[in-house]
Amino acid sequence: MIRFGDDGYVAGDYSADAGVLAGVASVTGGASVKPLEPSPGQVAILRTAYGLVAGYVQRLGAGEVVVLADPLVLCNGYLEKADNGRLLADLLGVDAGAAVAFDEYHHGLTIGAFAPQAWLATSWGAAIMWLLVAVFFGLLLRGRRFGPLVGRVPETVRSDVEWSVAVGQLLRRSSARRVTLGLLAGATERAVALHTGLPVQPRERFWNALWVRAPEVARELAEVENSLDTSSASEHDVLTAARRLHEIAHPAATRRK
Template sequence: MRGDIRGWMAIGVIGLAVLAAILIGQQKPDSPEHSTNSDAANGASAVMLYASAMGHPTHQVTGSFEISEANTMLFVFTPTSPYTSEEADATARWVHDGGVIVYASEQGDPELDTALTVNRFARPVPSDSADANGPFLDGVRSVAGGTFALPFGLGARQVAVLRSGGLPIAYEERFGRGLVIALADPLELCNGYLEKADNGRFLADLLGLVPAGAPVVFDEYHHGLTASDITPAAWILTPWGAALLWLIVAIFFGLLLRGRRFGPLVPRPAEASRLDAEWAVAVGELLRRAGARAVTLGVLARASERAVAMQTGLPVEPRERFWQSLWQRAPDIASDLDSAERALYGSEKSEKDLLAAAQRLHGIAYPVSEEGRRRPRQ
């Protein structure tokens, strides 16, 4: 018992070590999703700290996607877990009721783009320097971002606030009682870019769109694992999938090396041989239940003909030649066999006549000598 416990403990320690090694090895000073939990240059932790320093209560949306506070600002940075249609519609309703959303994403989320009527062009434009011309951007003349961004196609109610090469890469839109701020380049708000150009003032002006002391919320729910992420490819292409896969492999090989069975051995039952009579009875019962009387008669007749052919040394096929040869070589047997078959086919409605005809055929096909008949049974 003690040995079993030690074995399981060893397997558990190995699995945890493999899991820790994978997770540590995959941690990089990089945050392509611009998470507010990351201090990397392309992370957004400074945005949350900046909002808190300006007197706004801040918290992250994790665990479940729920936004309930009124007069709240929501930051959405590059979702890596896609929005469902229900989540996107709920976000649009929340904005329509008075919320302010800052939606910063390079490619965008299909469902959220549809719900917020965001239209993106496929041809990128440089985003390392963008001109500011928004109505609320006090003291902001230019904003520095990454290398390229996909510009927006503006609707009638959408007003450009940042342009690059004459094309809008950020806009604002009155959405019901709320406001949508869409950015094609999230790096303009990331840690390593706030000191460039007028990026810091740009962030301050964004936070000034809500009243002082209004909560500021950051969507980290769509940067983590959600139900829609659990796909077959995720077991290979994601860190958590690779970690679980390696853990399963470690446990499997641990059990394999210990030679542990998953249960007691179940002996295979011995196969009992059946008598020929049992097979005959089973086939007969099957034919009787199927109502295959004509088939049964044909089987009996053909079996008798094959047995007679073996006795006389005649080929059973073709059947016409067999009968011609049998009448010439053994006319008595041919006469008896022909008479028995006629009696067999004439007994279609009587079980008693059928049994008598079958016994007669059996006697012709497998004749018993007089010596065999006189031999006493033992």
């Protein structure tokens, strides 16, 4: 005796017809299902415990249509139960390389969802649209001219004297007398190292070797460098210290004068 519910539904446990689905014996579905009533051209593939049809396949043109009374049979949560996973593999593997289509209409996906104006109705779509508009107008305004083009003045090559004067004026404006004397002292040490054939680095070894090779030069240079703090009080003191450093760095030029 077949027991139907008040709404015509029966239990959702099914068995596969022999020889129709390879490797599929039993399939588990929902708690209840409403049986199908296939026509003579529709071949049953799943039946309930009472022999009622719960799924069938029908030839349609060059393809096949598989109809299941219980959609839970192929849901993710049911693929591990009974032979549900094998059933899905058999259905998808009927024709190797064939396209598989899923009906998502009951999920709310319609043709209108793919229309260009559909994404503008969402908050993120409207935000992207306003961003694109802002970028467009930003690029448009950036390319506008605020006046006629002004030709670029060709650059002239400056002489070494001009560069020296410019650096001197910058140091003078910033009152960097101590920095100026430090630069001159470093240049003097390099010049002395070149004349005496000594490496200027490391500095401590340079001074030790200079006291041995040229003690007079070392004494005079040390005296000037020790007085740099007091020599930076005024521009006159800076000029005096610079002259002494120049005499140490270029003794031959000083003697010719």
